[in-house]
Amino acid sequence: MTTPEPSPTPELTTHGVGPWVGDWPTGAEYDAELLRSGDTRNVIDRYRYWTMEAIVADLDAHRHPFHVAIENWQHDLNIGSIVRSANAFLADTVHIVGRRRWNKRGAMVTDRYQHVLHHDTIEDLVAWASDRSLPIIAIDNVPGSVLIETFTLPRECVLLFGQEGPGLTDAAIAAADAVVEIAQFGSTRSINASAAAAIAMHAWVVQHSELPTR
Known part of the structure; x- marks a missing residue:
């Protein structure tokens, strides 16, 4: 029996994440309130704790035509x-x-x-x-x-x-x-x-x- 290839983009969580643990990241894409309170939005792991504007900007850079x-x-x-x-x-x-x-x-x-x-x-x-x-x-x-x-x-x-x-x-x-x-x-x-x-x-x-x- 052939073993199927794993998903190329596995998600670590599907139920959101709690407050950021440890030193906060300093990138402009991060939302202070989400870092403080947690992020339960329906977004992929890559965009956890990002502002909505930062997510849209990143999507815009890669959208299909x-x-x-x-x-x-x-x-x-x-x-x-x-x-x-x-x-x-x-x-x-x-x-x-x-x-x-x-x-x-x-x-x-x-x-x-x-x-x-x-x-x-x-x-x-x-x-x-x-x-x-x-x-x-x-x-x-x-x-x-x-x-x-x-x-x-x-x-x-x-x-x-x-x-x-x-x-x-x-x-x-x-x-x-x-x-x-x-x-x-x-x-x-x-x-x-x-x-x-x-x-x-x-x-x-x-x-x-x-x-x-x-």
Whole structure:
């Protein structure tokens, strides 16, 4: 039996840490209150005791060049989970298209570390992407879509997702440079929207990102 390779980024704790023991570190990235009281935030060990601003600045220096866009016509509860996945896969920016307000519960506070922009309409998103020469890749299982497993995702792009249930609007499909779907093998017509988004982002990572090392 083959022994699996260990994770390249093992986390020493998942429940936070208490007050700093010993002499305090002197780097500008550290937060005095967190050093004094402990850090129970949902962050990796590397960022323990760092200020939020320092974490965002460090993430900004390494962000991947793909964006995530989500249509928000029905206050979809999946949007928060998609933002959390975008943070995990280090997306450049999340774009909320439609209603400005969205349910942040599923984001688990990761929206504080993830850039989020709002666009009133699909046309506004298309104009924004066009100005930056970013192709829009829609993810939906509609006629004419191709399997994401066989599709080469552009390194710089916008991954566009729709609402749970109705999926992307006709306007969004028409605006996309390509439409891809995730291969399925069971009886259900579709998978959860936030799960689909995570799969698509991971597909981008597999194609374009260097894996983390110890």
